[in-house]
Amino acid sequence: MIYLRLAWKNIWRNKRRSFITIASILFAVFFAVFMRSMQLGMYAKMINSVVGSYYGYIQIHSKGYWEEQSLDNTFERSINLEKEIKSTKEVVSCVPRLEGFALLSFDEQVRGVSLTGIDPNEENNFSSLKNKIIKGNYLIQEDKGVLIGEGIAEQLKLKCGDSIALISQGYHAVSAGGKYTIKGIVKLNSSRMNNSTIFMTLGSLQEFYGTGNRISALAINLKEGSNAANVMAAINPKLNVQEYEIMDWTEMLPELVQIIKADSSGGEIMVFILYMVISFGIFGTILMMIAERRYEFGILLSIGMSRLRIITVVLLESIMIALLGVGGGILFSRPFLYYFNANPITLTGKAADTLRKFGFEPEMPTLLDFSIPLTHGSAVMMISLCLSLYSVFSILKLKPLEASKR
Amino acid sequence: MSLIQVTNVHRVYNETDIPVSALKGVNLSIKEGEFTAIVGPSGSGKTTLLNIIGGLDSATDGSLEVAEKNITHLGTNELIDFRLNNIGFVFQAYNLIPVLTAKENVEFIMLLQGWEKNKREQRAMQLLEEVGLKEKVNSKPAQLSGGQQQRVAVARALASHPKFVLADEPTANLDSASTNNLLDIMVELNQREQITFVFSTHDQRVIDRARRVITLEDGQIKSDIHK
Numbered sequence: 001m002i003y004l005r006l007a008w009k010n011i012w013r014n015k016r017r018s019f020i021t022i023a024s025i026l027f028a029v030f031f032a033v034f035m036r037s038m039q040l041g042m043y044a045k046m047i048n049s050v051v052g053s054y055y056g057y058i059q060i061h062s063k064g065y066w067e068e069q070s071l072d073n074t075f076e077r078s079i080n081l082e083k084e085i086k087s088t089k090e091v092v093s094c095v096p097r098l099e100g101f102a103l104l105s106f107d108e109q110v111r112g113v114s115l116t117g118i119d120p121n122e123e124n125n126f127s128s129l130k131n132k133i134i135k136g137n138y139l140i141q142e143d144k145g146v147l148i149g150e151g152i153a154e155q156l157k158l159k160c161g162d163s164i165a166l167i168s169q170g171y172h173a174v175s176a177g178g179k180y181t182i183k184g185i186v187k188l189n190s191s192r193m194n195n196s197t198i199f200m201t202l203g204s205l206q207e208f209y210g211t212g213n214r215i216s217a218l219a220i221n222l223k224e225g226s227n228a229a230n231v232m233a234a235i236n237p238k239l240n241v242q243e244y245e246i247m248d249w250t251e252m253l254p255e256l257v258q259i260i261k262a263d264s265s266g267g268e269i270m271v272f273i274l275y276m277v278i279s280f281g282i283f284g285t286i287l288m289m290i291a292e293r294r295y296e297f298g299i300l301l302s303i304g305m306s307r308l309r310i311i312t313v314v315l316l317e318s319i320m321i322a323l324l325g326v327g328g329g330i331l332f333s334r335p336f337l338y339y340f341n342a343n344p345i346t347l348t349g350k351a352a353d354t355l356r357k358f359g360f361e362p363e364m365p366t367l368l369d370f371s372i373p374l375t376h377g378s379a380v381m382m383i384s385l386c387l388s389l390y391s392v393f394s395i396l397k398l399k400p401l402e403a404s405k406r
Numbered sequence: 407m408s409l410i411q412v413t414n415v416h417r418v419y420n421e422t423d424i425p426v427s428a429l430k431g432v433n434l435s436i437k438e439g440e441f442t443a444i445v446g447p448s449g450s451g452k453t454t455l456l457n458i459i460g461g462l463d464s465a466t467d468g469s470l471e472v473a474e475k476n477i478t479h480l481g482t483n484e485l486i487d488f489r490l491n492n493i494g495f496v497f498q499a500y501n502l503i504p505v506l507t508a509k510e511n512v513e514f515i516m517l518l519q520g521w522e523k524n525k526r527e528q529r530a531m532q533l534l535e536e537v538g539l540k541e542k543v544n545s546k547p548a549q550l551s552g553g554q555q556q557r558v559a560v561a562r563a564l565a566s567h568p569k570f571v572l573a574d575e576p577t578a579n580l581d582s583a584s585t586n587n588l589l590d591i592m593v594e595l596n597q598r599e600q601i602t603f604v605f606s607t608h609d610q611r612v613i614d615r616a617r618r619v620i621t622l623e624d625g626q627i628k629s630d631i632h633k
């Protein structure tokens with residue numbers, strides 16, 4: 001206890017120096033935490049806007065479908081399987097989808113589009129598709145109409161009520177064709193999807209392709225913060241592995257993982273630079289402290305205080321200073337994190353356009369995950385402790401007689 | 407029976423470069439309860455002798471026994487332990503721990519020795535009372551005068567019941583009144599409790615009060631007078 005008290009009192013012997021050191025640690029932690037929270041928050045938003053609002057964190061397909069996305073690789077829809085998946089812990093929703101391609105013809109214009117058959121109610125619960133309607137109405141359960149992406153509507157000058165013709169090759173190479181009325185226009189997050197996607201009811205698309213009750217995927221969304229790998233492990237025993245494949249979003253969207261990884265490296269480099277700067281600051285303080293107190297250490301050795309005890313006090317001082325800085329930094333950052341989580345920074349101009357092009361919302365909310373301050377706080381603590389080893393070595397080398405000469 | 411036995415001690419600095427002999431075969435025996443001043447001009451070797459007796463420096467040749475224990479070849483950590491349990495130090499610049507109060511400074515040595523809290527506090531209070539600082543127990547060194555700080559240093563040196571107290575120029579930074587006051591305290595402790603004091607000093611007032619005066623010159627004992 002006396003060592004704790006002694007260390008605490010020693011910290012305040014040179015108030016200005018201690019304040020400067022604590023402040024430098026505090027701001028380093030603050031900037032590291034704020035920067036990473038914003039970066040990881042942006043990734044979470046990106047993942048949510050692409051994964052959470054369309055792909056789902058997990059998908060189940062017929063075995064081999066992802067390699068060869070053909071209607072021939074679809075599977076018979078099973079309500080029981082869907083029920084079982086929905087009953088799995090952490091699963092929020094599970095929706096059936098049938099996906100394929102077709103040529104869209106309107107007036108004299110023809111273009112390729114992607115068709116997605118959905119269960120309107122379940123899909124709305126899953127991806128809030130209804131909220132993305134900008135013109136017209138959402139689909140009802142037995143609807144024969146279609147919803148088209150805003151980009152298609154603009155490019156082909158389509159409006160609600162117009163009829164479009166769709167031509168394709170159906171299940172087992174049968175001819176597929178049909179005429180559909182545009183019931184609504186949707187604005188999707190991803191510009192790629194916006195320019196190519198047409199939604200219709202699952203029944204309509206199954207009829208169009210002649211697939212019967214077949215679907216191409218079950219898309220699954222999870223509770224916030226759930227671990228997809230754990231949920232996959234829980235679902236796996238419910239699946240016939242010879243028949244189905246189960247994938248998480250990182251397998252389905254490796255390009256998104258790559259974008260995040262590449263961008264994240266930049267952030268990590270910045271944090272590393274920040275750590276380097278703070279390391280020099282802390283090391284400078286330790287050097288000054290050792291030089292200033294060399295005489296005192298010499299006297300303490302002379303009167304019989306062991307090196308181990310002196311080292312204990314000095315290490316306690318370093319730990320206390322680091323704790324004050326780290327704790328202060330974490331506390332100081334929290335209100336900012338909460339504020340920018342509720343009021344994300346919205347990007348404008350080219351940066352916003354680029355993100356939108358990739359289907360991401362141009363917003364940078366902070367992530368409130370406490371593992372971020374914990375990680376960076378621990379890193380700064382470790383740096384402080386490692387640098388304190390210099391004082392340990394200095395004390396070990398100290399000769400009482402030489403040190404106690406002014 | 408000698409408390410401190412110095413036998414043919416030599417101390418040579420810069421042995422490989424230009425050797426400087428600080429002590430040249432010093433022989434000395436100090437008995438328990440002595441009040442000894444080691445005097446001599448600057449460079450005579452008195453601080454070197456005191457450092458060797460205190461286990462802060464080692465002899466190049468010769469041997470040193472304290473309380474019948476030969477400490478000549480003890481390692482650094484053993485010497486730290488030895489100093490803690492056997493020697494009380496009083497330095498010219500007081501060298502109290504600035505962030506601790508007078509009482510805490512006195513308690514500190516006992517804490518290092520593992521004394522119980524109650525006994526530490528009791529002993530610290532008793533010693534501070536003996537050196538006339540009962541009213542200043544909660545004052546920090548910066549709030550005390552030089553003389554008061556040195557009296558705390560004496561109390562600290564005595565706290566662990568050392569076999570002897572080494573004082574290196576203890577009065578060098580003190581005015582006359584403080585010097586006399588400090589000497590009165592040390593003489594009384596010496597006479598009443600038979601505590602052994604060994605000083606290195608230039609101060610005539612200390613020399614006048616010492617009962618034995620050893621004069622060093624060029625690293626050798628020139629005279630050794632018992633009063």
